[in-house]
Amino acid sequence: xxxxxxxxxxxxxxxxxxxxxxxxxxxxxxxxxxxxxxxxxxxxxxxxxxxxxxxxxxxxxxxxxxxxxxxxxxxxxxxxxxxxxxxxxxxxxxxxxxxxxxxxxxxxxxxxxxxxxxxxxxxxxxxxxxxxxxxxxxxxxxxxxxxxxxxxxxxxxxxxxxxxxxxxxxxxxxxxxxxxxxxxxxxxxxxxxxxxxxxxxxxxxxxxxxxxxxxxxxxxxxxxxxxxxxxxxxxxxxxxxxxxxxxxxxxxxxxxxxxxxxxxxxxxxxxxxxxxxxxxxxxxxxxxxxxxxxxxxxxxxxxxxxxxxxxxxxxxxxxxxxxxxxxxxxx
Ligand SMILES: Nc1nc2c(c(=O)[nH]1)N[C@H]1C(S)=C(S)[C@@H](COP(=O)(O)OP(=O)(O)OC[C@H]3O[C@@H](n4cnc5c(N)ncnc54)[C@H](O)[C@@H]3O)O[C@H]1N2
Ligand code: MOO
Numbered sequence: 649x650x651x652x653x654x655x656x657x658x659x660x661x662x663x664x665x666x667x668x669x670x671x672x673x674x675x676x677x678x679x680x681x682x683x684x685x686x687x688x689x690x691x692x693x694x695x696x697x698x699x700x701x702x703x704x705x706x707x708x709x710x711x712x713x714x715x716x717x718x719x720x721x722x723x724x725x726x727x728x729x730x731x732x733x734x735x736x737x738x739x740x741x742x743x744x745x746x747x748x749x750x751x752x753x754x755x756x757x758x759x760x761x762x763x764x765x766x767x768x769x770x771x772x773x774x775x776x777x778x779x780x781x782x783x784x785x786x787x788x789x790x791x792x793x794x795x796x797x798x799x800x801x802x803x804x805x806x807x808x809x810x811x812x813x814x815x816x817x818x819x820x821x822x823x824x825x826x827x828x829x830x831x832x833x834x835x836x837x838x839x840x841x842x843x844x845x846x847x848x849x850x851x852x853x854x855x856x857x858x859x860x861x862x863x864x865x866x867x868x869x870x871x872x873x874x875x876x877x878x879x880x881x882x883x884x885x886x887x888x889x890x891x892x893x894x895x896x897x898x899x900x901x902x903x904x905x906x907x908x909x910x911x912x913x914x915x916x917x918x919x920x921x922x923x924x925x926x927x928x929x930x931x932x933x934x935x936x937x938x939x940x941x942x943x944x945x946x947x948x949x950x951x952x953x954x955x956x957x958x959x960x961x962x963x964x965x966x967x968x969x970x971x972x973x974x975x976x977x978x979x
Pocket of ligand 1: 830831832834835840841842843844845890891892893894895899922923924938939940941942943
């Protein structure tokens with residue numbers, strides 16, 4: 649059998665079955681299906697069909713080896729998505745992949761390019777390492793024509809199968825305990841009130857983790873070292889050390905982290921704000937030196953690294969180096 653796609657004038661369409669969703673756009677108010685695939689056209693629908701510019705509808709018979717756009721989109725989404733994502737029902741030929749829980753999104757960019765190389769297949773995703781929340785749409789699949797050759801859907805599936813991991817998935821966050829060392833003699837001696845602690849606590853807790861304790865340290869290398877050491881001894885999953893990250897003689901944080909013998913991945917991150925941030929590992933535990941900008945800038949390099957650490961990923965020098973390209977957010 650050969651597929652047939654017959655055009656029928658709406659005035660003769662009463663009783664016929666719609667072959668695909670028909671979209672209405674009311675600027676600023678609504679964009680979505682006015683009628684869904686499978687709807688049986690009634691006499692009273694004709695004016696509505698004409699009002700969205702449909703003088704004809706399709707009546708469709710699929711041949712062997714052909715897929716309706718909805719089924720092709722479902723197959724692409726199923727091939728791409730991992731176990732922590734679910735599929736939406738098709739709407740206007742599009743199937744979304746939706747986060748089942750909060751986590752760090754992982755996207756195999758090269759494989760996504762591979763899917764989009766298949767003629768008229770579309771897989772559109774958020775960028776890898778985006779923190780996502782339960783219910784968030786992280787990717788969408790569709791095909792361009794209404795009838796799509798199954799052979800091309802199989803090409804997409806072959807791209808996905810050639811990888812040993814899903815093209816799109818998320819890593820759920822661990823429940824971590826964070827130690828916080830607030831540096832700065834002005835805070836330690838009570839000259840000003842601590843503003844750093846509440847900011848980092850809110851960020852840590854927003855991912856479902858806990859601040860196990862917060863201590864104040866004057867601008868003294870030994871005190872800062874003791875603070876970090878004691879949190880690691882108590883089993884902290886990571887330690888945040890705030891302030892004292894720049895070039896003044898009283899900025900002791902990088903020196904303290906280094907003097908502990910921590911492995912310093914980088915002092916300096918080519919992203920603004922957050923360029924003075926330090927990433928280190930002390931006895932395998934991540935230690936971040938957070939610059940003053942984290943107090944007042946809502947998005948800094950800290951917001952990039954925190955979800956990575958909570959997902960259990962190790963931050964490498966190569967990644968940090970690559971953050972400069974596109975890393976100018978504000979300064
Ligand atoms: N000459 C240079 N100046 C600065 C540089 C530089 O490279 N050369 N870098 C700038 C960047 S970027 C940043 S970010 C800040 C980083 O500063 P620090 O991490 O050293 O921050 P502090 O000097 O400790 O404090 C800055 C400011 O914030 C107040 N502060 C610090 N901690 C607290 C706290 N817990 N609660 C309330 N307020 C706090 C502190 O009193 C200072 O007023 O350096 C730029 N400058
Ligand atoms: O560490 Mo700073 O943020 O670049 O202002």
